[in-house]
Amino acid sequence: MNFLTYLISGISLGSVYAIIALGYTMVYGIAKMLNFAHGDFIMVGCYAIFTIVGAFSGSGLGMVIGVIAATVICTAVGVLTERIAYRPLREAGSPLAVLITAIGVSYLLENLALLVFGSDPKSFSSIIKWEGITIASLKIPGVTIVTICVSIIVLVLLQLFIHKTKDGQAMLAASQDRGAATLMGINVNRTISLTFAIGSFLAAIAGALLCSAYPTLNPYTGAMPGIKAFVAAVLGGIGSIPGAMIGGIVLGVIEILGRSYVSSQLSDAIVFAVLIIVLLVKPTGLLGKQIQEKV
Secondary structure, three states: OOHHHHHHHHHHHHHHHHHHHHHHHHHHHHOOOOOOHHHHHHHHHHHHHHHHHHHHOOOHHHHHHHHHHHHHHOOOOOOOHHHHHHHHHOOOOHHHHHOOOOOOHHHHHHHHHHHHHHHOOEEOOOOOOOOOEEEOEEEHHHHHHHHHHHHHHHHHHHHHHHHHHHHHHHHHHHOOHHHHHHOOOHHHHHHHHHHHHHHHHHHHHHHHHHHOOOOOOOOOOHHHHHHHHHHHHHHHHOOHHHHHHHHHHHHHHHHHHHHHOOOOHHHHHHHHHHHHHHHHHHHOOOOOOOOOOOO
C-alpha cells in the first residue's frame, strides 16, 4: 500500500512538472529558445495568489479571485518579458545572448520578490479544500486528484488548440520554418507572444497546484521546479507536447520513489542521473524526433 501511495504522489508531482514543462516545450518548439525565467513565473503567480487571498481573507471568493489574478499577472509578465527582453535579441547571431538574458530575467524576478516580500518563507493556504477520497486503506488527498485531473485537461485542451485552431496552426507553421510562415502571411511575432502568454498562464496554474501540495512560499520557490520541469521536457523530447507530459510524470515518479526508497538527500541527484542516462541512450528524448538539416 505504501508503494501505491508513493506512486500516486509521484504522478501528482509529475503532473505539476508536466504543466510547467509544457511552457518550456512550446517556447522552444516555436521560438527555438530556452526561457530559464519560466520557473520564476511560478513564483510570481504564487505570490499573487498569496497577496490577493490575504487582502480578501474575509471573503469566500478570495481563492478564486487570487487564481484568476495570478493567471492574468503571469500572462502579462510573460508577454512583457518576451517583448522587452527576448524579441530584440531573437535575430542575434548567437543564441547564447538570449540564454544569458533569460538567466538575467530569472535573477531579476527573484530579487524583486526579495525586495517586496522579504526572504522569510510564507505559509501558503491551499486553494483546494477538498479532503479527497479513501479506497480501502488508501487515502488519496484532494489536491492530488485535482492536480492529476488538471494536467490531463490542460494536455487535451492544448492539443485541441494546436491542431484545431488557426492560431495553433500558425504555431505549427512558425515552429517548422519562421521565414516561410512569414511569407504565408503569419505574424510570427504575435505567434511567439501568444506562445509566451500560454506558457506563463500554465506556470501560474502549476504554481497554485505546487504550493497547495507543498505550502511554503519564498522567492526561490519556482527555481528548482523550473529546472526539473526543463529536465522533464528534455526527457520527454523537447518540442513534443505529449513528450512533456510523459517526461513530467516519469520524473515525478522517479523523484518520489527515489526519495522514499533510496535517500531524500539523493532524490535530486537520481533525477538528473536518469536524464543523463536517457540522453546517452536516446539524445532526442522519449518522444523527440531526429531532425536532419541540409547544409
